[in-house]
Amino acid sequence: MIKKNYIYILGCTCVVTLFSCKHGEGEYHNITDKIEAESKNYHGTSISSEQLLEGIETIEISEGPHTFLIPERKGQIKSYACTECHTKPLHQLKINDTIKKAHWDIKLIHANLNTMNCITCHNGNDMDNLKSLTGNTIDFNRSHRLCSQCHSKQFEDWKGGAHGKKVAGWAPPRASMTCVNCHNPHKPGFDTRWPAGFNTQKVKERE
Amino acid sequence: MSGIGKYFKLNLNSATKQTSGSCGCGSSSGGCGTPKEDTSETSYGCANTSGGCGSQPQSQTHISDEDFDAAVDAAIGEGPKKDGFDQVFDVQMDRRSAFKKLTASLLIGAGAVSTSCSVTTGEDSKEKAQIDWEEQFKGNYKLMTDEERNATVERLVRSYQLRKKKNINMSSKDAEKDVLFGYAFNISKCQGYMDCVSACVEENNQDRNSQMEYIRIHEMKDGKGFKFEEADDNYYHEVPAEGHFYMGTQCFHCDNPPCVDVCPVQATWREDDGLVVIDYDWCVGCRYCMAACPYDGRRFNWSTPEVPEEEINKNQHYLGNRMRKKGVMEKCTFCVQRSRAGKNPACVEACPTGARIFGNLLDPNSTIRWVLENKKVFRLKEDLGTEPKFWYFMD
Numbered sequence: 001m002i003k004k005n006y007i008y009i010l011g012c013t014c015v016v017t018l019f020s021c022k023h024g025e026g027e028y029h030n031i032t033d034k035i036e037a038e039s040k041n042y043h044g045t046s047i048s049s050e051q052l053l054e055g056i057e058t059i060e061i062s063e064g065p066h067t068f069l070i071p072e073r074k075g076q077i078k079s080y081a082c083t084e085c086h087t088k089p090l091h092q093l094k095i096n097d098t099i100k101k102a103h104w105d106i107k108l109i110h111a112n113l114n115t116m117n118c119i120t121c122h123n124g125n126d127m128d129n130l131k132s133l134t135g136n137t138i139d140f141n142r143s144h145r146l147c148s149q150c151h152s153k154q155f156e157d158w159k160g161g162a163h164g165k166k167v168a169g170w171a172p173p174r175a176s177m178t179c180v181n182c183h184n185p186h187k188p189g190f191d192t193r194w195p196a197g198f199n200t201q202k203v204k205e206r207e
Numbered sequence: 208m209s210g211i212g213k214y215f216k217l218n219l220n221s222a223t224k225q226t227s228g229s230c231g232c233g234s235s236s237g238g239c240g241t242p243k244e245d246t247s248e249t250s251y252g253c254a255n256t257s258g259g260c261g262s263q264p265q266s267q268t269h270i271s272d273e274d275f276d277a278a279v280d281a282a283i284g285e286g287p288k289k290d291g292f293d294q295v296f297d298v299q300m301d302r303r304s305a306f307k308k309l310t311a312s313l314l315i316g317a318g319a320v321s322t323s324c325s326v327t328t329g330e331d332s333k334e335k336a337q338i339d340w341e342e343q344f345k346g347n348y349k350l351m352t353d354e355e356r357n358a359t360v361e362r363l364v365r366s367y368q369l370r371k372k373k374n375i376n377m378s379s380k381d382a383e384k385d386v387l388f389g390y391a392f393n394i395s396k397c398q399g400y401m402d403c404v405s406a407c408v409e410e411n412n413q414d415r416n417s418q419m420e421y422i423r424i425h426e427m428k429d430g431k432g433f434k435f436e437e438a439d440d441n442y443y444h445e446v447p448a449e450g451h452f453y454m455g456t457q458c459f460h461c462d463n464p465p466c467v468d469v470c471p472v473q474a475t476w477r478e479d480d481g482l483v484v485i486d487y488d489w490c491v492g493c494r495y496c497m498a499a500c501p502y503d504g505r506r507f508n509w510s511t512p513e514v515p516e517e518e519i520n521k522n523q524h525y526l527g528n529r530m531r532k533k534g535v536m537e538k539c540t541f542c543v544q545r546s547r548a549g550k551n552p553a554c555v556e557a558c559p560t561g562a563r564i565f566g567n568l569l570d571p572n573s574t575i576r577w578v579l580e581n582k583k584v585f586r587l588k589e590d591l592g593t594e595p596k597f598w599y600f601m602d
Contacts, residue, residue, distance in 0.1 A: 030594060031594040032579075035387065035568045039568070039576075042569050045386050045567070045570075047547070047548070048549060051549075157602065160578070160581055161573075161577045161578065162391075162393065162574070162577065162582055162600070162602075163396075163561060166574075168549075168551075169545075169549040169550040169551055170549065170550075170551050170567065170573070171549035172570070174573075176574075177561075182561065190560065192446060193446065194443070194444070195400055195442065195446055196402045197405050198443040200418065201416075201417050202418065202440075202441045
């Protein structure tokens with residue numbers, strides 16, 4: 001009889017333990033599981049960034065598995081096409097140094113001079129296009145291909161979306177800035193500068 | 208609980224016994240509705256609101272099941288729909304807050320009566336009084352129907368128009384289906400320029416007097432790991448400084464947010480797209496959420512927030528950057544007014560280095576998903592189980 005009671009109490013305890021401590025934690029163990037499960041039936045949303053991209057001329061590029069938009073470049077270069085001035089190949093245009101140079105303000109601060117100079121990227125015989133290390137033509141609109149020759153790691157991250165910025169919003173269609181939208185190709189590094197602001201109240205609060 | 212009685216019948220000699228037990232299994236939401244001792248009388252006895260769990264109904268021999276269910280429903284915000292009056296007054300509260308609410312309502316009521324009965328006051332002030340009256344007795348935003356939400360937004364827009372003679376644009380756009388917002392922060396890219404901080408302040412109409420900021424950028428020494436107590440979050444020198452790296456913190460929009468659990472009035476909650484938001488008109492300013500947040504994500508308005516008229520961002524959202532008042536909490540909402548319109552939050556847009564990545568976690572083709580799947584990501588205090596939707600990574 002006592003043994004029966006004992007089993008009964010044990011049973012009850014088991015049942016109570018099973019049902020009592022229900023946390024409000026939902027059906028998923030963690031956020032990664034949740035994202036995985038809930039995105040299985042993803043069919044897009046009604047939010048689109050198309051409207052935000054209006055007025056920005058873009059071109060579609062496909063690099064590996066990624067297809068997305070980047071801003072069109074040639075229209076943004078002030079004096080494109082270059083051949084409007086560079087009517088002859090560069091070596092024929094060369095005259096004495098007394099005339100002020102057109103690109104006097106450009107100083108190349110990109111790698112060192114053993115690695116790079118102007119003709120690493122520019123072709124003196126075809127100023128309207130860029131050139132790859134092996135001498136192939138690269139369009140100004142697809143300058144990321146030029147950069148990716150050396151910066152392959154950054155290129156991988158950029159294609160996936162870990163490097164760089166979006167043009168407008170997070171919503172599809174994806175439109176990402178291309179390399180030269182943030183980096184000056186002749187001086188790609190970011191300067192040191194002062195922060196945007198200083199919080200004087202925070203200092204007072206912490207006194 | 209019907210008729211006019213509910214508006215003034217206060218049990219001031221509250222002798223309600225508190226019978227809440229504690230079982231440590233963390234009930235997920237708000238109050239626990241301690242059943243009343245005397246069911247024959249409308250009791251507003253000391254509220255036992257936050258935190259606790261399952262008070263034992265068995266010990267209350269003379270409470271009917273119906274009443275108990277109603278009390279539980281009321282506590283968890285379900286059950287029959289209540290209008291604004293009910294939501295304000297038909298809850299358990301202590302004497303102090305009861306007096307406070309009554310006084311505030313009386314003042315507004317008196318104002319409304321005096322202006323509407325007076326022949327000398329203009330139409331504008333009558334309308335203002337009417338708006339104030341309706342705003343005072345509106346319900347919790349979470350429980351409002353779409354019409355009620357539109358109505359309160361319209362009132363707030365009109366009120367601003369009447370007071371400041373300027374038009375604002377306020378939205379009450381709901382969470383979209385199949386959207387879960389997530390954020391990634393690249394520690395190797397952040398240079399400490401703090402452009403995000405100033406963009407955030409401008410976008411979200413934070414108080415300029417107290418210089419409230421949602422985002423903190425911590426300057427940390429290389430090779431020392433994440434030592435927040437040794438980091439400087441208010442530096443002013445040329446950046447990036449030699450031998451330092453920078454990391455930003457803000458509200459992480461936890462998927463299991465502890466701040467929501469502790470709110471005694473359910474003025475803060477998690478939306479379906481993952482944003483943790485606050486109803487500024489429902490917040491009582493107890494700052495429990497501020498204490499509960501392990502990431503210092505929440506800010507409190509110690510004084511009435513002031514923003515110069517020309518600097519006010521007039522593109523607003525009810526749950527986002529509309530003007531707050533004194534004594535309420537606020538925090539980052541991933542710029543709900545922008546993100547729900549497809550834009551990036553202001554901090555993401557302002558960042559010159561591309562250290563901030565924002566997107567839809569449920570879209571398998573989104574860039575945020577690529578980051579989570581291909582970079583070595585981590586989150587802060589992951590062991591707490593708060594499931595922040597804010598990941599850090601390095602190049």
